[in-house]
Amino acid sequence: MELLFYSLAGIIVIVVIAVSRKSIVAGMEARSDIKRENKPSNNEEGIEDITNENIEKTNEQVKIINQIDDLILIVDKFKNIKFFNNSAKKKFGENNLNKHVATLLRVPDLLQNIDLVLLKKETITMDLELSSPSFQFFKVYLFSGPTSYVDDPDSVVLFLKDLTDIIKAQRFKSDFVANVSHELKTPLVSIKGFLETISGHAKDDLEAQKKFIPIMLEQADRMESLIKDLLSLSKIELEEHIQPQDKVNLKEILNNVEDIHQKNLKPFEFKNNIKDDFFIKGDHEKLIEVFSNINHEKLIEVFSNIIDNSIKYSEKNKKIEVNCGQGNGKVIGDSYTVSIKDNGIGIPTEQLPRITERFFRVDAAKSKKVGGTGLGMAIVKHIVNQHRGELEIKSETQRGTEIKVHFSKF
Numbered sequence: 128m129e130l131l132f133y134s135l136a137g138i139i140v141i142v143v144i145a146v147s148r149k150s151i152v153a154g155m156e157a158r159s160d161i162k163r164e165n166k167p168s169n170n171e172e173g174i175e176d177i178t179n180e181n182i183e184k185t186n187e188q189v190k191i192i193n194q195i196d197d198l199i200l201i202v203d204k205f206k207n208i209k210f211f212n213n214s215a216k217k218k219f220g221e222n223n224l225n226k227h228v229a230t231l232l233r234v235p236d237l238l239q240n241i242d243l244v245l246l247k248k249e250t251i252t253m254d255l256e257l258s259s260p261s262f263q264f265f266k267v268y269l270f271s272g273p274t275s276y277v278d279d280p281d282s283v284v285l286f287l288k289d290l291t292d293i294i295k296a297q298r299f300k301s302d303f304v305a306n307v308s309h310e311l312k313t314p315l316v317s318i319k320g321f322l323e324t325i326s327g328h329a330k331d332d333l334e335a336q337k338k339f340i341p342i343m344l345e346q347a348d349r350m351e352s353l354i355k356d357l358l359s360l361s362k363i364e365l366e367e368h369i370q371p372q373d374k375v376n377l378k379e380i381l382n383n384v385e386d387i388h389q390k391n392l393k394p395f396e397f398k399n400n401i402k403d404d405f406f407i408k409g410d411h412e413k414l415i416e417v418f419s420n421i422n423h424e425k426l427i428e429v430f431s432n433i434i435d436n437s438i439k440y441s442e443k444n445k446k447i448e449v450n451c452g453q454g455n456g457k458v459i460g461d462s463y464t465v466s467i468k469d470n471g472i473g474i475p476t477e478q479l480p481r482i483t484e485r486f487f488r489v490d491a492a493k494s495k496k497v498g499g500t501g502l503g504m505a506i507v508k509h510i511v512n513q514h515r516g517e518l519e520i521k522s523e524t525q526r527g528t529e530i531k532v533h534f535s536k537f
């Protein structure tokens with residue numbers, strides 16, 4: 128599959144360059160034909176038509192080269208840049224003509240390969256991975272000149288095919304599989320170990336069995352939550368592009384969430400301020416049917432996960448508050464914002480951007496102890512995305528966390 132992709136990319140490169148070269152040469156010839164236009168001819172009109180057509184074709188090819196997402200650079204034998212297309216301009220900046228290629232791409236392998244192409248006039252392909260300013264991955268094709276752009280046999284065309292998104296997705300997938308396997312394996316190994324103990328040397332040891340069985344149950348619960356969250360995540364990912372069309376009652380949803388967590392919320396000072404807030408603003412009527420395009424069950428999952436975190440990462444007796452406000456520009460048009468605020472342990476500022484990553488936990492041991500899977504906020508993010516909403520997370524360590532979900536009014 129990968130091989131097929133790269134071969135196709137290679138063929139496209141060769142065709143683009145060959146066609147543009149042929150066409151530009153044809154265009155140049157066409158121009159000289161125009162210059163000779165006064166010469167007598169049997170079919171003057173015909174020639175003129177063909178030449179204009181060629182010029183148009185040439186311009187079109189140049190346009191294509193400038194519109195493709197891939198980067199094209201041509202360097203001379205001193206490795207100074209003699210041509211670059213718009214994408215390369217966008218990436219490296221406007222004023223790089225005649226600069227040494229190493230000022231843009233300081234990659235020893237690339238420089239060596241340019242030398243090889245200059246020497247052997249062969250085509251070379253290589254992978255190029257850049258880490259700064261952010262991860263980027265290119266398949267680079269190096270061809271020998273001359274080209275229509277640089278009429279010098281001692282030049283090299285660098286065609287950089289941007290595969291960043293594909294490689295990122297591939298690495299993400301394999302990281303994800305490794306993470307899932309690890310997360311499931313840990314409780315499984317522990318259950319197996321305990322089973323071996325109580326069926327082996329502790330066969331008749333009632334005390335040991337009393338001690339181990341609850342731990343095994345806890346580990347089995349952990350595996351169950353993980354599988355539940357994984358299924359939930361994969362389902363929402365599949366549906367992320369489909370905007371739900373159900374009309375829901377937001378008050379009802381938050382009441383449901385409160386009911387679901389009633390037992391766990393008891394030790395906290397829980398306040399659902401939505402009703403009062405909206406009576407004051409006289410918007411109660413609208414609130415009853417606020418959200419179209421929102422799916423009831425999924426919205427319960429969003430707020431359940433957020434409140435569950437407030438419970439898990441706050442000490443008993445602390446305040447957990449739910450509020451609802453209107454339009455503050457986070458999403459286009461009129462909007463509603465539901466806020467869930469706790470006074471818990473908070474999240475360090477530098478970790479905030481990672482909170483919605485799968486399996487990311489500020490403190491993995493703490494999360495495991497309270498029964499976390501590291502998938503809750505990833506699920507929240509995907510569901511909010513599906514509803515074309517926005518998620519806003521504010522937090523301060525030891526002060527607390529506020530998570531806001533913004534949705535458009537229908």
Ligand SMILES: Nc1ncnc2c1ncn2[C@@H]1O[C@H](COP(=O)(O)OP(=O)(O)O)[C@@H](O)[C@H]1O
Nearest residue numbers: 436440473488489494499500501502503504528
């Ligand atoms: N309200 C919160 N207070 C403190 N930390 C939080 C809060 N919500 C999320 N976090 C941090 O974000 C991590 C990811 O959250 P989540 O995806 O729900 O996974 P978990 O299953 O660990 O709760 C948590 O492990 C925790 O470190």
Ligand SMILES: [Mg+2]
Nearest residue numbers: 436499503504
């Ligand atoms: Mg959680």
